[in-house]
Amino acid sequence: EDQVTQSPEALRLQEGESSSLNCSYTVSGLRGLFWYRQDPGKGPEFLFTLYSAGEEKEKERLKATLTKKESFLHITAPKPEDSATYLCAGITNAGKSTFGDGTTLTVKP
Amino acid sequence: NAGVTQTPKFRVLKTGQSMTLLCAQDMNHEYMYWYRQDPGMGLRLIHYSVGEGTTAKGEVPDGYNVSRLKKQNFLLGLESAAPSQTSVYFCASSYFRRRENIQYFGAGTRLSVL
Numbered sequence: 001e002d003q004v005t006q007s008p009e010a011l012r013l014q015e016g017e018s019s020s021l022n023c024s025y026t027v028s029g030l031r032g033l034f035w036y037r038q039d040p041g042k043g044p045e046f047l048f049t050l051y052s053a054g055e056e057k058e059k060e061r062l063k064a065t066l067t068k069k070e071s072f073l074h075i076t077a078p079k080p081e082d083s084a085t086y087l088c089a090g091i092t093n094a095g096k097s098t099f100g101d102g103t104t105l106t107v108k109p
Numbered sequence: 110n111a112g113v114t115q116t117p118k119f120r121v122l123k124t125g126q127s128m129t130l131l132c133a134q135d136m137n138h139e140y141m142y143w144y145r146q147d148p149g150m151g152l153r154l155i156h157y158s159v160g161e162g163t164t165a166k167g168e169v170p171d172g173y174n175v176s177r178l179k180k181q182n183f184l185l186g187l188e189s190a191a192p193s194q195t196s197v198y199f200c201a202s203s204y205f206r207r208r209e210n211i212q213y214f215g216a217g218t219r220l221s222v223l
Binding site: 004006031041042043044045046051087089091094095096097098099100101 | 208
């Protein structure tokens with residue numbers, strides 16, 4: 001059975017305090033690993049796709065990395081507007097997707 | 110360009126009633142997905158479709174049926190609603206190419222079953 005596990009469940013940071021979110025995955029026939037951001041009451045918004053171990057993607061204060069078993073979302077000098085739930089998902093070559101339960105990030109000014 | 114549109118946005122049902130949720134996309138995507146999200150949880154895949162006329166079961170398919178008669182529409186049906194189906198339902202669509210698999214989500218349907 002495919003599994004995606006995210007940690008921690010919740011993370012509270014002070015503005016400017018860098019940290020990382022973890023996504024461990026066991027997905028048979030993995031095509032890609034995705035990161036999404038979800039704000040309260042809204043649908044998830046795409047952030048990054050990673051396809052190969054060693055791949056890295058960056059966007060503003062966020063950087064996603066991928067190994068054969070884990071992905072990390074690094075947040076550098078976060079701002080309050082980065083507060084959201086971050087979801088990780090694996091998609092198989094058959095198109096089936098498995099999401100983790102998410103990490104809820106709160107950044108205090 | 111509307112993207113992914115879900116209808117209705119809110120619905121309250123009584124136990125045993127039936128209803129259909131509609132998802133429409135205007136991006137010519139091949140793949141479409143239905144998820145449910147319970148409080149504090151991630152998205153759980155109910156059913157998905159890899160093309161017009163095809164559907165497949167996801168992680169939590171019991172109590173739901175789907176149909177994809179047209180490429181742009183994906184319908185989710187509840188034949189006999191139960192309180193355990195109270196949730197927020199999200200639809201998503203995507204291309205499915207070697208390096209282009211981003212899922213685009215609708216705004217969600219909030220369903221309460223009393």
